Structures are given as structure tokens and as C-alpha cells.
Amino acid sequence: MIxxxxxxxxxxxxxxxxxxxxxxxxxWGSAFPCVKIGYELFGIxxxxxxxxxxxxxxxFVIAGLMVVAGMSVARRRAFVxxxxxxxxxxxxxxxxxxxxxxxxYVGLANCAGVTSSILEAxxxxxxxxxxxxxxxxxxxxxxxxxxxxxxxxxxxxxxxAGETGGFSFTLxxxxxxxASTVAAATSSNxxxxxxxxxxxxxxxxxQFVLGGAVLLxxxxxxxxxxxxxxxxxxxxxxxxxxxxxxxxxxxxSLWSLALAANPVSRVAVFGFMNPVxxxxxxxxxxxxxxxxxxxxxxGALVLVSAGIVVVNRREGRARRADG
Numbered sequence: 001m002i003x004x005x006x007x008x009x010x011x012x013x014x015x016x017x018x019x020x021x022x023x024x025x026x027x028w029g030s031a032f033p034c035v036k037i038g039y040e041l042f043g044i045x046x047x048x049x050x051x052x053x054x055x056x057x058x059x060f061v062i063a064g065l066m067v068v069a070g071m072s073v074a075r076r077r078a079f080v081x082x083x084x085x086x087x088x089x090x091x092x093x094x095x096x097x098x099x100x101x102x103x104x105y106v107g108l109a110n111c112a113g114v115t116s117s118i119l120e121a122x123x124x125x126x127x128x129x130x131x132x133x134x135x136x137x138x139x140x141x142x143x144x145x146x147x148x149x150x151x152x153x154x155x156x157x158x159x160x161a162g163e164t165g166g167f168s169f170t171l172x173x174x175x176x177x178x179a180s181t182v183a184a185a186t187s188s189n190x191x192x193x194x195x196x197x198x199x200x201x202x203x204x205x206x207q208f209v210l211g212g213a214v215l216l217x218x219x220x221x222x223x224x225x226x227x228x229x230x231x232x233x234x235x236x237x238x239x240x241x242x243x244x245x246x247x248x249x250x251x252x253s254l255w256s257l258a259l260a261a262n263p264v265s266r267v268a269v270f271g272f273m274n275p276v277x278x279x280x281x282x283x284x285x286x287x288x289x290x291x292x293x294x295x296x297x298x299g300a301l302v303l304v305s306a307g308i309v310v311v312n313r314r315e316g317r318a319r320r321a322d323g
Contacts, residue, residue: 012261014312020258021270027251029277033285034244041237051106054219054226060097060212062245067205067253081206084218088194089206096187096252097211100180102218107176120177121155121275124148126185127268130216135189137264144311151272154300187257188268202290204256205280207249252300269311272304 010016038044044051071079081089104120125148132140194203216226228237258267279300 009261011189011257013316017258017262017266018313020254021267023272024251024255024258025270025273027247028276029272030281030285031244031247032275032278033282034247036239036282036286037141038198038237038244041229041240043227044225048224050219050222051226052219052224053102053222054224055213056105057212057214057219058100058226059241059244060208060248061216061262062212062242062254063248063252064205064208064212066245066249067201067208069250071201071205071213079202080207081202085198085202085206088198089203089210091111092187092190092194092203092207093211093214095183095190096207097184098214101211101215102185103180104177107180110170110173110176119151120289121272123181123184123188124268124271125152126181126198126207127188127271128265130185130189131192131264131268135193135264137189137192147265147269147307147309149307150310151269151304154303154307155272155275156297157300157303174189179204185268187254189264191255191256192259192264197254200260202252204253205249254294266312269308275302276304 011020013306039052039053042051042055044055046052068079128148129140131137132144157248191200191203194200219226228234230237255267
């Protein structure tokens, strides 16, 4: 047992998984305000779904190429998939990038902001359910359900208290957003499954290249555009696009490594931090300090943190609690 612990990679330890997941969530959280800034710099209207798809596709192609280039340098050889990797790259690209983002952006154009944020956060809960009930990676225990419910309550708090308006549900709006979370949760479990026999970072990088190319082609075919609004000074727009690519490259690579080395539930519950970081970083980067009060933000952080702690309690304690 001692030797087994010593041989565990750092990302499989509690400090390692916490650092990897929080870094991923911070990067993903920064995507919320940075995408808004990107729409301004590229002159994209929030209702222009074709251009949004083209913009997202460009970002993901850049993300994939960053992973491929970085790993090629690090390993001193071309970081390309073998023939046996290709079906798994394709499956991940379909769920992680193509389906998730087409469904999300189409739904978002017909959906209330509060409802979409909360539905997106349900991805973490769905990950845990699919891991236990469909993929059979682990048992669905009362501890895991309780942790997810507590974390989800934090997301509901930060969104309901921070926005105006009520809840609604339409198939073309909220229904599409919910379907996108199912695709995202499925992709996380597929990444866990595929990592048994394939390099998770390789799959991550190349699924972004493939999925991003499909989104870009679809957006352009539908009349979308991707070009800096200020042609005389394109550097700010291009720099932001590069950062958005880095967000996806860094966050999803870390997340894939964490999933490969840990139970899905242990990693997925950290996803509740995404919208919390998103709200906090929006206040800093967009000057939206009035979106949520400090008390509400603190309450949301406490709930999300409590949910993470409950799910990640030591197994010995968990078995006594569930038993």
C-alpha cells in the first residue's frame, strides 16, 4: 500500500487534483468575460450564431495546435495520433466540441441568461450520474449526491441573486443548453474511458483541431465571419483570440489528466467553480461589480467549496457515512 501511494503521480494526490482542477476552472472562468470582450473586438453581435460558431471554431483550432506544438517540442517528436487513436479523437470531438458548442450557442440565442448559467453548471452533476449509472466507473453514493447538490446550490445562488429575470424553459432555448451539458458530461466520461489505452493530452489536442475545424467550417458556411473589427490595429483582437486558445488548451489538458488519474466524481465536482470564477472575473475584467454582491459571492464560494470537500472526503470516512 505504501509503495502504491509513492508511485502515484502528483495529479492523483489531493494537492495535485486540487491544483489541476482549480487552475482549469480559473481558466474556464476567465473565458466568460474574455469571450464577451472578444465579441466586441471582432465585431460579433450576440445573436449572430454563425459568426459565434466561426469564432469558437477558430479558438479551438488554435487551442489544439497549441497542444500539438507544445507537446511536440516537449517530447522532441511529432505529437500526432496513430491510426488506432483516430476513432477516439473523433468521438471526443463530436461530444466535447461539436455537439456541445453548437447546441449551447444555438440554445443561448433563445435562452435567459440565468437559466442557461444554471443549466450549464448541471454538467458536474451529470458527470457523476453518468460515471456511476452508465459508464460504471464508480458507485453512486449519498456522499457524492449530497456534495453535488451543495455545490449546485452555490451556482444557483450566484446566478439567481446576481441577475434579474426569472426561469423559463423552451425546447429551442433551455432544451438545447441542457442537451449541450449532456454532451459535455458524456465527453468527460469518454475522456476517462479512453485514457486507459490512449494519451489523454493527445486526444485532447487533436479533438480540438478536428472539432474546431468543423465549427469554423459550419460558421463560415452559414455566413459567419472572423476578423478584427479594427483592421488598423488588429493586435488586441488577435492577442485575445490567442489567450482564448490557451484557455482551452491548458484547461482541458489539465482536466483530462486529472480525469485519467482520479475518479470522475472527484474531478467533476470542481466544475461548480467555473461559474463562480466567471462571475468574479467578470466583475474585475468587465467592471460588472454590481452583478453580484460580496456577500452572495462569499456564500456561493462557501457552498461550492463545501460540496467539493464532501465529495472528496477520505474513503474511510465516506464508507462509514454511507454504510
